[in-house]
Amino acid sequence: MKLFTVLTLCLVFVASLSGCISQQLDDDEQVPPSQYEWEDDGELVIATYDVYGLTDELINEFENQSGYQVSLLKLDDAGSVLDHLLQHQGVQVADLAIGLDNTYLQTALDYNVLWEHSAELTNLSESSLLPYNGTYAAPFDQGYVCLNYDTNIVDGENYSVPLSLWDLTSEEWRGKVAIPSPETSSPGRAFMSATTDYFAHDSDNVSDWTDWWNAMSANDVIVTTGWSEAYETHYSGGYGEWTEGYVGDAHIVVSYCHSPGVESWSNGNWTKSAALNLPRASFHQVEYATAIEGGNLAAASAFIEYLLSPAINSKMPIENYMYSVLEQSDLPEEGGYRFNSVVPQQPANVSTTDIAENMETWLSQWNTAMVAE
């Protein structure tokens, strides 16, 4: 019986312990920079996902220049970076987050998990500051998210080039379109945001954007967790076909308008992929580096400054396959990089306030549309 008493006691102990901890979850108020409390331990932990640009050379150079010791906390995708910040609210382990974009940023701001950085930033392009212009987040790269198609297959004979998003709901495209999930991936979320604007401005007043997603779901659209699974594993028009694990069942994919440029540049001026330039079906995406609450603010700011220095940021198209955020920067001409990249004339017009106000509702509407029969 003694044993039983011990067990009961320990259950009571566990229960009370968990109660104590629950109470720590009160919402933090936004703290002004003058009241930030942190210490410089000489280390910088960066929470990120597979951002190509964070190469070993880049990090080593920063370590040599600044004296900080850098370590990377690798997460799955932009969604996981945000999740990580929210989950660790008030008890953060990382100092800097790299990879939140303009569709994710607002949630992080709402939850007060970011701090104002103290990096001195000059020479930033107007376009990169369009979605957000403040000190809580520094843009480090940008691009337009849009559909890409495999020109070898979508050649007008086997498959016709879609002229509207509704075309993708036809039988011809059953199971042939790959889209990263807006719930987990940043290009996926950007594309979903674009569809809200696209269908608000199309000639059809009866159906809306959720009807299109519902039709896509019925048409067996391939929804993946992240961009790499959509582009690398499923898309037949990209470099994925040279990698292991390639499936190649999708001939249209959500990627960037300059992805064909990247393909061409890395293949010696050849690509079979093209961007589908439909009005309002592309989305201007800006990715941010953000200092995390309670982290080493000096180190985070130093890294942001370094990442946005002309020497480093001008290399974004080559190192990170994204546009630089510096003024008067462009994609390189070599290897058909710029020639094969499309700058959409009429991207979706979705304001940051719209995103901030509606994202949660959109995601839930998207979910409902995808599961509805």
Next chain:
Amino acid sequence: MKIRLSSSCAFLAYTLLVLIPLWLALDRLIWIAGPNPINWIGSLDENYISQGVVGFTFLQALLSTIVTLIIGLPIAWQLGRHKWPMQSMMKAVLTMPFVMPSIVAAMGFMHIIGRSGLNIRADDSTWYTTLIIAHAWFNMALVIRFCEPVLSTLEPAFEEQMRLLPAGQTKIGRLRKLWAPLLAPSVAAAACMTFVFSFTSFALVRWISLGDNTLESVMAGLGSSAGIPNYMVSRNEIILGASLIQFTVLLSSLWLMSILQQKRQSLLPQASEKFVKTNNNKGWMIVGPGLFFAVLPLIAVFWASFRIRNSDLSETTYSWGTGGWEFAFSSTNSMPSAWDALYNSLGYASLTLCIALPLGWTLAQTIVNVETKRPRYARFLDILTMVPFAASSVMIGLGVMLGMIRIDAEFFYSFWLTPIIAHVMITTPFVVRIMLPALRAIDPSYDECAQTLGLSAWKRFFSIRLPLLRGTILVATIFTLAMSLGEFGASWVITRNSDWTTLPIMIDSLRSIPYNNSLTTPAACAVSSVLMGITLLLFTWAEKFRPSKGGGMF
């Protein structure tokens, strides 16, 4: 008194270790999702991310169980009823897949179906079949381990007498009236375990069946956004719904399993294998392919670690080289070297052993001690030690992760021992299960006799118990080490919030690196080969010490 104290301490430590993380996780999830289990389960089909997952999980587990029996039973029959050259070696090869880390199996099967193998990967209709076959590969050892001892030791007189009776004159008649009733509990037990393992499959599902998820892999995927107040509330519901279904299914399976275990213990006259087994040349037609099937994924992994893909616009060629190994064993900022992962994995495995073995042993001893006097209480303790089996490794991982965030996130992030908590939770129940039958088999009169001779408790322990239990302890040791080394689900969740990686997680990360670095796949296979090598070494060692009869379920 001393024994009672150590038993109480062991149970207290175990209860705290297992219940605190699970309690913290549940408390947090329920706090966010609300306390309505109907909502939790309903949310599974209301959300795109988890729609159809329950059906997929059940169906694939059921099919995997059927296919495992179809493949495993003929092999078990051949091994049990006939003589084979190098018999124990053969049995070892056929049962080895069960101890292989699931991520290694995933890599192996990816290569068998990949371009340099059968080249069927691009056809999505093959994924389901591949997954089922991979599960059968993994679990056929269970069928062999459970059925072969029954087949190989049954007194031949039984069958001879059967032949004289009208019902036993045909093969089918004997199968129906003799073998089926005799084997049923063992087959059912093997089927039950196979169902459980396929039901909670994670690494294989993650890599083989793109887009289709089990409850376990959905929970793992959603884990990163669980437990955040007012954020993605539906995900908390999904996790709770999934774990509730999983817990119920696993608990019922374990309950069924423990009933079957008791039935299997029913005593039948046994004979030596020498008399039972006959020659059978045609049996090679079954055993040969079986052996080939057992080693194929492992050979594929090793082979693929040296095969480097060179692609350009005109063609794809392969060359042989050690580039993958060099890539795996050199460190970068974003990826630690395989040396680090190896060091961590070996460290975690040894420390897990240091905790799980004494803990599991004490727990098992306590159960045995109270069994005769208070059978119901013993049963309660027995079930308590099985809780982690029913919680599944991803759920344990989530528990530890949410627990560590709530207790001290920064401390656990940099604390080297963090992953051990989950490893101990997962391995201790296995130690209990392995030790129980051996402890039950010790005749108490040995101890009593020694006591009357005036031997001290320590002396009795070292000169009686330890030598009697030597084989079992070694099997438990090796099994714990192998489990910890290959642990994937819990570590996958936990290492996202920690600075440390292990070999299985490194394989997964290497394989996930995007862009066409042709070395990542051979590197993932190189690390898999290392893990495979260590596991094989341990397994071969365990086979030497396996108690000849019974030997528990493993």
